[in-house]
Amino acid sequence: MNLFIVESPTKAKSIAKYLGNGWVVRATLGHIKDLPERELGVDIKTLEPKYVWLKGKKKIVDGIKKAAKKAKKIYLGTDPDREGEAIAYFLKEELLKVNTSIYRATFYEITKKAITEAIGGASDINLNLVSAQFSRRVLDRLIGYKLSPFLWRDLKERGLSVGRVQSPTLRLIVERERQIQNFKRKKYYYIKAEFVVDGVEFSAVFKQRFEKPSNAEPFMKKLKDVMFVVKSVSKEMQKEPPPKPFNTVSLQAEASKILGISVDKVQKMAQKLYEEGLITYPRTDSYRMNKEKAQEFMKYIERTYGKDYVGRLRKYKEKALAWGAHECIRPTSLDKKPESVLELKLWSLISSRALASLSSDAIREKFFVVLLALSDHTLEFTAEGSKLVFDGWTRIYPKEVKDRALPHLEEGQVIKPKRIYIEEVEVPPPPRYTEGSLVRTLENLGIGRPSTYATIIKTLKDRGYVVLEKGYLKPTEMAFKVVDYLMEKFPNLMDYGFTKYMEDNLDAVEEGKKDWKEVVRESYRRVLNAKE
Structure with a gap:
């Protein structure tokens, strides 16, 4: 018996269909360890993080360990990004106690071919990706945990929060509102x-x-x-x-506008479509498309619309770090569709955009x-x-x-x-940001990364910093106070250029070019220096 481990039960169910007899597929239900909730969880001198079990996860992993004892081989098939690599890393730490035949299987779509190839080409954990996740998690914890109390004390309201990406994003929204207020017709x-x-x-x-x-x-x-x-x-x-196929940012922006839903909901629906085996992995900077799949799609275009509508597979300039082997967001098949009405609308949007990118001018x-x-x-x-x-x-x-x-x-x-x-x-005055136009601005400025944009915007709404008014993001009175306070006390944190600088250094960790603790230490020091 071989054991295949993923995060989501939906993903496990989809993969189990392709593996068949002789395989057991188990799910962790997301992350298994994280920094503790009620303490800093980071040694300030060494920057060593203290990861603890998330509630209920030790029991789940103990169950997986029982299955692991009997397995010939264990494959860690968590998502192909920083978060997924960190989950695989913590899983391997635990499973090595009962079995040493552990492999990392990486794939970008849930199809029989992709899963088979991932198993055949399985290797080891990418420690650069793990370090990249640690660096972001630790830096975000230091900034949030150490700086938020200043807001509570000086603005006399608990529950306020500071964030490496969250706070500059709030600044964008507040500055736009002030432009509108000061606009002379x-x-x-x-x-x-x-x-x-x-x-x-x-x-x-x-x-x-x-x-x-x-x-x-x-x-x-x-x-x-x-x-x-x-x-x-x-x-x-x-x-x-024709337009480019979708990547994370363009999908969030376009789907939010066309379907009238939040970017957070877009991302959650896209993740579900991926886990059901209907689209490729939805967290990607890339516009690249698999050549074989592109040929299949172009044959469909010719059959459906005629030869004049067939274009070509275009090459697009990619960013320096375009998430390696990731593709654009595309359907895995034009025959497999979701049943839910809203999910079908999103799938259709993704499919038509992928096909259009391969069509003629x-x-x-x-x-x-x-x-x-x-x-x-x-x-x-x-x-x-x-x-x-x-x-x-x-x-x-x-x-x-x-x-x-x-x-x-x-x-x-x-x-x-x-x-x-x-x-x-x-x-007219400049418009307020929509969720879609905000994520495009964040990408253009190099603030944060596409995989986090949906969470950032949701946090701003949950914290009461912004409200949605007729589809536009409007800052509350508290948002102005928070931004003004942070601009005065921690200007480096709020500086768009410095935020991009931090992000670029964190990317360098992912590429193996910089030590993650050095990047965190230097970034955190510069954020605090603004206060001294």
């Missing part, structure tokens, strides 16, 4: 002419911008009862390449017309139109772009405007 004015030619309505704009309506009046006088002549007509074909024809006022040829108006010539990938992954019709016009043609008027354009 600005209006601009343009002269616009409307026409109807051969039953087609269109408009042309005089490109000069005016600060006041009165500044446009002298030009309006010249345009009274004026006719226009077509100076030039031109057109060009524009190709619009959309082609749009753009038209440009220049019109001159006969009363004064310096008064030049422009009109633009567009028409979708070939829908390409947009047939698979729809994009809302309206055609702007222009009539057939020829150079030298004289046309009469339906009306000419001054159009007022008001510059």
Whole structure:
């Protein structure tokens, strides 16, 4: 008998179908050890963490150890990331007491082929990944445990918290709210002419911008009862390449917007789809797609939509640390679908995006017309139109772009405007963040990592720092106080550049380039130096 160990019962059930007789599949139900809840759990001098059993987990692991005693081989099949590697590490520590034939099996989708290959290529624990998890956990504990009491004392409210990623994220939301509060509404004015030619309505704009309506009046006088002549007509074909397949951030942002759910719910649903064997691992920075799977998908596109809709497997520039062998988020099969309505919507979104990324360009024809006022040829108006010539990938992954019709016009043609008027354009204030736009901003700034964004936003809501108002994140009064306090007392913690610097160093631990304790010690010292 061989033993295969994972975190989730759902994942265990999916894998058991592929392993068959001679195998026992067990689940830990998530992490088995963590830092203690009611004490720091880190030696300040040595930075040695004190990991303790989570409630009820020793009993579960003792049960797994009984099965391990009888196993020929033990495979640790926890998730292929820092958290999964740490679970595997603690499991191995315990299981070595009863059996030494322990292997780490890494896979990115739950299919028979992937599981078989993972077992065949099983090796040992990746200690760099374990160190990366330790470094993040210890640094986050030091910052949260040591700095939060300052908030309780000085702001006189318990339950407030400080976080390495959480606090700079809150700063983003508060700063955006202050931009909105301090925004001075600005209006601009343009002269616009409307026409109807051969039953087609269109408009042309005089490109000069005016600060006041009165500044446009002298030009309006010249345009009274004026006719226009077509100076030039031109057109060009524009190709619009397909979107990239999803990675963690783009899935969180897009699914949150389209399905109207939180990024936390998106991530939990995606994890469930993965554990059921329906999509690849949903925590990934990568846009890479397996060549064999891409070929399978492109054959489906040809059968379903026709040869003209088949594109190619594109190569995308990856980040320096794009989670190794991880792929994009894609379906494992186009035939296996979830039963739940909301999960089906998410699966369909992932599937259509993966297919669209392998489809052909959309082609749009753009038209440009220049019109001159006969009363004064310096008064030049422009009109633009567009028409979708070939829908390409947009047939698979729809994009809302309206055609702007222009009539057939020829150079030298004289046309009469339906009306000419001054159009007022008001510059809107910057919008509040949605959960989706916030995770994109965090990624662009290099703050945190995609696997943690959903948890960070949930924490900000749970702590009462932000509320969701009409789909937008609005900071509470306490959020302003917390951000102002931390900006004064711990400016390094709140500095976006320093936050990215810490994150880059933590990534260097994962790559084996830096010692995790040195990174934690230096980062923590610099956070505290801001207070001294």
